[in-house]
Amino acid sequence: MIDHTAVLPPARKLPATADEWHAWLDLLAGLTEAVRLKTSFLWGGLEDLIWQIPWLAIGDGISGFIFYYPLAMAYVWMMGAILYHVLWERRDGDTFDDLPKLAEYPPVSILVPCHNEAENIRETIEYLLRQRYPDFEIVAINDGSRDNTLAILKRLAEQYPQLRVVHLESNQGKAMALRAGALLTRNEFLVCIDGDALLGAEAIPWMMRHFLDNPRLGAVTGNPRIRTRSTLLGKIQVGEFSAIVGMIKRAQRLYGRLFTVSGVIAAFRKSALHSVGYWSNDMVTEDIDISWKLQLNGWSIRFEPHALCWVLMPETLKGLWRQRLRWSQGGAEVLLRYSREVLRWPARRMWPIYLECLASIVWSYLMVLALAIWSISEAFDLQRDVISGFIPGWTGTLLSVTCLLQFAVSLAIDSRYEEKTGGIGRYYYWMIWYPLVYWINNVATTVVGFFKAVSKEQGQRAVWVTLDRGVLKRDRTGD
Amino acid sequence: MTELVINAPHLQTHGQRFGAGALALFGWMLWCYFLFPLVSLGCWLWNDELCSQWVNMAGGYLNLREMLAVYLHAVAAIGGGWCIWLAYGTLRGLLRRRLAPLPPVGSAALSQRFGVDHDQLQVCQESRFVAVHYDSRGAIVGLEPV
Numbered sequence: 128m129i130d131h132t133a134v135l136p137p138a139r140k141l142p143a144t145a146d147e148w149h150a151w152l153d154l155l156a157g158l159t160e161a162v163r164l165k166t167s168f169l170w171g172g173l174e175d176l177i178w179q180i181p182w183l184a185i186g187d188g189i190s191g192f193i194f195y196y197p198l199a200m201a202y203v204w205m206m207g208a209i210l211y212h213v214l215w216e217r218r219d220g221d222t223f224d225d226l227p228k229l230a231e232y233p234p235v236s237i238l239v240p241c242h243n244e245a246e247n248i249r250e251t252i253e254y255l256l257r258q259r260y261p262d263f264e265i266v267a268i269n270d271g272s273r274d275n276t277l278a279i280l281k282r283l284a285e286q287y288p289q290l291r292v293v294h295l296e297s298n299q300g301k302a303m304a305l306r307a308g309a310l311l312t313r314n315e316f317l318v319c320i321d322g323d324a325l326l327g328a329e330a331i332p333w334m335m336r337h338f339l340d341n342p343r344l345g346a347v348t349g350n351p352r353i354r355t356r357s358t359l360l361g362k363i364q365v366g367e368f369s370a371i372v373g374m375i376k377r378a379q380r381l382y383g384r385l386f387t388v389s390g391v392i393a394a395f396r397k398s399a400l401h402s403v404g405y406w407s408n409d410m411v412t413e414d415i416d417i418s419w420k421l422q423l424n425g426w427s428i429r430f431e432p433h434a435l436c437w438v439l440m441p442e443t444l445k446g447l448w449r450q451r452l453r454w455s456q457g458g459a460e461v462l463l464r465y466s467r468e469v470l471r472w473p474a475r476r477m478w479p480i481y482l483e484c485l486a487s488i489v490w491s492y493l494m495v496l497a498l499a500i501w502s503i504s505e506a507f508d509l510q511r512d513v514i515s516g517f518i519p520g521w522t523g524t525l526l527s528v529t530c531l532l533q534f535a536v537s538l539a540i541d542s543r544y545e546e547k548t549g550g551i552g553r554y555y556y557w558m559i560w561y562p563l564v565y566w567i568n569n570v571a572t573t574v575v576g577f578f579k580a581v582s583k584e585q586g587q588r589a590v591w592v593t594l595d596r597g598v599l600k601r602d603r604t605g606d
Numbered sequence: 607m608t609e610l611v612i613n614a615p616h617l618q619t620h621g622q623r624f625g626a627g628a629l630a631l632f633g634w635m636l637w638c639y640f641l642f643p644l645v646s647l648g649c650w651l652w653n654d655e656l657c658s659q660w661v662n663m664a665g666g667y668l669n670l671r672e673m674l675a676v677y678l679h680a681v682a683a684i685g686g687g688w689c690i691w692l693a694y695g696t697l698r699g700l701l702r703r704r705l706a707p708l709p710p711v712g713s714a715a716l717s718q719r720f721g722v723d724h725d726q727l728q729v730c731q732e733s734r735f736v737a738v739h740y741d742s743r744g745a746i747v748g749l750e751p752v
Contacts, residue, residue, distance in 0.1 A: 202684045210688055250608060284734055294737045299744060307738050307746075310720050313731050315710040325610065342707030356613045358622060359629050381688070383695060398708040401715060408744060437610050520643075521665040521673050527640040548611045559636045560629065588744065 193497050196490050198526055200483070201533050207378025212540045216377070222433040222544060226259060226329055227336045234262040235331055235394075236312035240304035241267060241322030245274040247439070248322055252283050252290060255320075260331040265290045267322075268308045271298030276322075300589045301390075302406035302413040309397060309405060318394045320436060325354075326392065327435035334394040334434045345399030345426030346418065348376070348385065349392035349434030350544065358442040359560065365551060366558040367565060369541035370534045373432065377540070380430040384422055384476050386458075386484065390414030392436035399426045410464075411589050412457025419461050422477055423468050435544060444568075451568055455576025456583075458484055463580060491573035527562075534558040722746055 219225065237255055241248055248267070255265050267290060269277045277294055284290045293311055295304060305319060316338060320326050326349075334347040353368055355361045372389075379385045393414065400406075403420040410416040418428055441447045462484055468474060469481045538551055538558075545551045618626065646660035647670070661667060713731060717724040726749050730736045733751035741747045 199680065199684065202681055203688075206685055206688050210692065214692075281735070291733070292735045294735070296737055296739045299740055303740075303744060306720075310716055310722070310727070310746075311730055311736055311738075311749075313713070343705050352610075354610060354612050356611055357615050358618060359626055382691065397711045401711045401719065402708070405719075439612075521670045524640075524643040524664065525673065525677060528644065531640070556633065556637075559633050559640070563636075 189493055190497065193490065193493050194522060194526070196486060198529055201529050204374045204378045205533050205536055207381045208374040208537065208540060211377040211381045214381075216432055216540070219433060222327070222329055222333070222435065223547075227332050229332060229336060229339060231339065232261050233316055233335070233339075234264070234314045235260065235316045235318055235335065236308070236314040237263055237265045237326070237331075238305060238308035238312070238317055238319045239265065239267045239322055240270055240301050240308065240319070241272065241276055241280075242270040242298065242301075242304075243272045243274045243276060244322035245272070245276045245279055246323075248276055248279055249283065251320070251322055251324060252280075252287070254325040254328075256287060256289065257328040258326070258331055259328050260335075263289065263318075263331065264312070264314070266293060266308050266312055267291070268293045268295065268304040270295045270300070270304040300408055302408040302410070302589060305413070306405045306408075309400060312397075315397050316394060317397055317400075319390075319392075321391045321438070323439050324351075324391050325437040327437070330392070330434035330436065331394075333431050337429045337431060338394070338396060341427060341429075343425065343427055344429060345396055345403075345421040346388050346428045347394045347431050347434070348388035348428065349394075349436050350430075350432045351389050351391050351436050351438045352544065353440050354437045355440050355442050356554075359557065360444070360447055360564070361440065361442045362554055362557040363561050363564060364440050365554045366534055366538065366561060369551065370537040370558065370561070373541050374533070374537045376430040377432070379480070382479070383427075384480050385418060385428045385430060386480050387412070387415040387418045388428060389436075391438050392434060394434075396426075402426075408588055409586050410457060410460050411453050412460070413589065415457045415461045416464075419465050419477075423465060423474050425473070432541075432544065447568060448572065451572040452576050452579070455569075455572040456579045457576075459488065459573075459577040459580035460583065462488075488573055488577050491570045491577075494570050495574055530562055531558075534561070720746055722749055726751075 219227075237258075239248075239251060239255070241251075244251070252265060252267065265287075267280050267283075269280055269292065277292075280290075280292045284292050291311075293307055295307060299307075308319075309317060316335065318326070318331060318334065330349055334349065337344055337347045350373065351368060353361065353365045356365055376385065390413065395417075399421055400417070403417070403424050403426075405417075406413040407416045407420075422428060441450055462481065466481075469477050534555060538555055542551055615623065615626065643660070643664045646657040646664070649657035650661045650667075664670075665673075713728050714724055716722075717727045720727075730749045730751045735752040737748075737750040737752065738746060739748035739750070
């Protein structure tokens with residue numbers, strides 16, 4: 128071995144003589160050789176390591192995860208929802224006839240943030256005035272609308288003494304509108320709905336009973352019902368909100384933690400909001416964010432299926448894509464922002480919710496990967512028996528039967544809320560499309576949404592997203 | 607006022623209506639496709655010569671039994687997990703002491719949090735119409751009761 132240190136030139140000086148140059152070159156050659164030997168050793172080790180990795184087992188594990196994860200979660204949600212229904216929901220009686228009798232009726236402020244809602248706001252406000260609750264005010268927050276929302280609100284305020292109007296001189300986003308509403312009301316309890324939603328007349332007592340029952344309850348989320356049912360997408364969403372959204376919320380309520388309140392209908396205790404700093408204005412989904420903030424700070428959230436809120440949803444693929452992309456990005460933003468806080472021991476009850484959300488994102492990416500590999504292998508595998516390739520195997524059958532069972536169970540649980548609107552059993556037929564239309568859409572939006580959340584600039588303010596609201600385009604202002 | 611449920615398929619464009627009709631028809635095919643293995647299994651159980659080819663193509667009866675055994679164990683484990691969690695939750699609820707509610711948020715705390723004048727806030731909280739002015743960073747710079 129050459130002792131290079133023996134011929135080293137003085138430190139930080141360029142070689143001056145030919146001997147010194149030779150010494151430098153020798154040193155360089157020695158180092159190069161040493162690096163080559165080292166890397167060849169490493170590369171050889173890496174190669175051995177690569178060959179030792181059980182790729183087949185990993186492949187089986189990934190395909191098992193892709194297949195069994197949704198299957199297992201379907202049963203987790205289904206059983207949780209059934210237990211919730213049997214233990215709690217069924218005992219509550221009828222939404223309309225068995226309205227809870229409360230020990231007291233504290234004053235409630237209904238916050239309605241709106242941006243360019245001229246078409247819907249009159250209907251929303253007039254529907255709110257039907258509330259079967261003795262003490263409430265309506266605070267409509269016009270967030271710098273460019274249409275005549277403000278003029279309509281002013282006229283309505285002259286007409287109805289329960290209505291107050293807050294006008295934000297410049298457009299600030301939904302979170303900021305809600306913050307302004309919370310600031311300008313005296314009441315401790317806030318019910319927040321969207322400017323195009325119709326709140327069921329019985330919703331407030333159903334939600335308020337939870338606040339009176341539990342002083343550490345920070346929020347109650349209601350039960351959004353789809354109004355727009357003209358197209359296939361609308362019809363599938365009716366089933367989706369029962370089979371997926373409603374079922375998951377029931378199961379999570381049974382577990383004790385919710386992934387999110389529904390931004391379109393949620394009630395809050397102001398002191399809880401105050402303790403966590405109200406809604407964040409830099410998250411694309413302020414509802415997911417506030418749910419996590421509350422729960423990570425020790426507040427509980429409950430789901431109240433009797434608090435109905437009728438909502439307009441997109442009925443075009445473009446609208447659906449934008450809506451789901453926003454939801455996916457919002458979920459990913461929350462995961463990234465609160466990943467450290469979740470690790471704390473006091474936040475341990477959020478771990479399953481966090482892991483489930485994380486697993487969903489991983490599943491979506493693996494699904495895309497698996498679909499790509501499957502497509503390539505199908506394209507080149509010409510020896511395969513074509514007919515047997517199209518017969519769903521037992522695993523496929525199990526998955527589809529589970530899916531159909533999940534839809535049947537959830538629609539059965541949820542049907543009681545739609546008895547007065549003709550029932551929802553007939554939407555079961557359309558649910559057959561759900562795995563194709565929505566799974567594909569949701570997988571794609573999860574993949575893109577996570578990427579958008581990761582690449583989003585820190586502190587970027589969230590803005591209103593205007594989506595299509597069904598095929599019915601007629602003016603509902605009534606003005 | 608619009609009806610609660612808006613079911614107006616006639617408002618779709620011709621293209622959308624044609625697409626909806628085609629999808630409705632194709633929906634039946636999907637139902638048949640998903641239920642076909644179950645039907646063929648039923649036929650085979652009833653008469654083992656009938657549909658045996660289809661049952662084999664789907665993976666065979668032995669594979670089905672093996673899969674169902676795993677499946678039932680998994681479902682039982684999930685159900686058991688829920689029951690244990692419910693029992694734990696009930697016990698925890700019984701043992702937990704009831705916490706006192708926090709005092710409601712007053713206007714002083716609100717004015718401090720949002721950086722607005724307390725007196726002005728109190729006036730605005732009683733006003734039927736309030737205009738709110740913001741700076742470029744989203745901080746409230748003015749409350750204007752009308």
